[in-house]
Amino acid sequence: MNNNPNMAIECSIGNCAHHCSGQNYCSLSKIVVGxxxxxxxxxxxxxxxxxxxxQ
Ligand code: SF4
Numbered sequence: 001m002n003n004n005p006n007m008a009i010e011c012s013i014g015n016c017a018h019h020c021s022g023q024n025y026c027s028l029s030k031i032v033v034g035x036x037x038x039x040x041x042x043x044x045x046x047x048x049x050x051x052x053x054x055q
Contacts, residue, residue, distance in 0.1 A: 002027035017052040026050075 002018065005025030013019055018028050031050040040046055 011048070013048070013051065015054050016048075017054045018050065019054070 002020045003023075004027050005020040005023045006027060006029060007025060009026035009028065009031060010024055011019060011026045012024050014021065016026075018026050018031075020027050028050060031048055033046055034049040035046050037045040
């Protein structure tokens with residue numbers, strides 16, 4: 001379990017291996033943000049590419 005939140009990266013994805021459980025923050029020092037769209041137009045178009053499924 002991660003308990004070293006990066007207060008600059010708020011995140012609610014509790015099933016990511018990098019998420020700080022019980023605190024809505026990422027534990028990484030930096031993340032990569034990308035898109036699955038050719039021409040992103042709204043928040044739903046962008047993704048955290050640092051996501052890793054919690055095992
Ligand atoms: S890696 Fe991305 S999805 Fe995972 S906790 Fe950090 S910000 Fe959230």
